[in-house]
Amino acid sequence: MRTVQFTEYGPASVVHVAEVEEPHAGPNEIRVAARASGISPGETALRAGRLRDMVPLAFPYRTGFDAAGVVDEVGEGVTGVNVGDEVFGMTSMTRRGANADFVILSAWAPKPAAWTWQEAGGAAGGVETATRVLDRLAVGTGHTVLVQGAAGGVGTLAVQLAAARGATVIGTASEHNHDFLRSLGAEPTTYGTGLVERVRALAPDGVDAVFDCAGGALPDLVAIAGDPARVVTIVPDPAAAALGVHLSHSAPDDKTGEAVGAPADPMAVHGLAVAVALADEGRLRVPVAAAFPLTEAAAAHELSESRHARGKIVLVNQDSI
Known part of the structure; x- marks a missing residue:
């Protein structure tokens, strides 16, 4: 089967499609014939080598964490899903490899009828991440939440999930x-110089929680929240620990957690069922910024690194819709 991988650190051009043996579902896993899968900004940073001191990679590194497709194998101990079902979900953090023809999922949910394959293929990772952070921040009815980087793949989902919990959402993005942010349920503002003052004007009674999806502004975000404990970032930043800001990640080993300065948070796979409902x-x-054929994964990585994508970037398989 085809899979997307890279065998060295470097620019987007090191990403390529390789032929490998098909994986098979083990206990508590399912295999899907993939229709679409997501591109992760975190993996583009890994590929570029920007995080090599914190998260060294073993090559070849197979990319992709979330996918959607049709179930074609059901592992031992799995109930409630059958061959032929349409699902979306995530690989394990240790396996990855979702940008492929066949994908092993360790967490999944039925594909919503309202979503296209492209939307479903890019949904699970962002849903899990957004749910994990909103849970940690205990976001609920009556709260005001700032989402920094609200137009990206995770940010667009965080805005909607926070609003569904009854929160008032402010989102930063380019003008x-x-x-677009208003259509998702957020009050928009621009990022950069003057952010503290702009947010205070929009939320004169203060902000209860800050979800940083973009990085680069942690001192301002702490000032807005009034307490670093009310700020969570998903962007590795050496300033986070110094400022007392929690870096939320779900890396599978203690060594990685030590390197990035924070232990892993429990994965919020329950968010998939909430997303379906x-x-x-x-x-x-699930706003899709762009969809590329699996064979054009390098171009998808290049767009991801431009930081101009509005929503999720996905790869589609030949028989995808």
């Missing part, structure tokens, strides 16, 4: 994305 009610969509 040309402001109407909201999607069925028309309250959660």
Whole structure:
């Protein structure tokens, strides 16, 4: 089968498609014939070598964490899903390899009928991450939440999931994305110089929680929250620990957690079922910035690194819709 991988650190051009043996579902796993899968900004940083001191890689490194497809193998101990079912979900953190023809999922949920394959293929990782951080921040009814980097793959889902919990959401993005953020349920503002003052004008009674999806502004985000314990980032930043800001990640080993300065948080796979319910009610969509054929994974990485993508970047398989 085809899989996307890289065998050295470098620019997007080191990403390529390789032929490898098909994986098979083990206990408590399922295999899907993939229709679409997501590109992770974190993996583009890993590929570029920007995190090599914190997260050294073993090569070849097979990319992709979330995918959607049709179940074609069901592992021992799995119930509630059958061959032929349409699902979306995530690989294990140790396996990855979701950008491929066949993908082993360790967590999954039924594909919402309202979502295209492209939307479903890019959903699971962002849903899990957003749910994990919103849970840690205990976001609920009546809270005001700032999402820094609200127009990206995780940010767009965080906005909608926070709003579904009853929170008021402020989101930062470039001005040309402001109407887009309003359509998702956020009050938009621009990032950069003057952010503290702009957010205070929008939320004169203060902000209860800050979810940083973009990085680069932690001192301002702490000032907005008034307490570093009310700020969570998903972007590795040496300033986080110094400022007392929690870096949320789900890396599978203690060594990685020590390197990035924070232990792993429990994965929020329960968020997948919540996402299905909201999607069925028309309250959660997965904005897709661009879709590339599996064979053009390098171009997808290049777009991801541009930081101009609005929503999720996905790869589609030949028989995808």
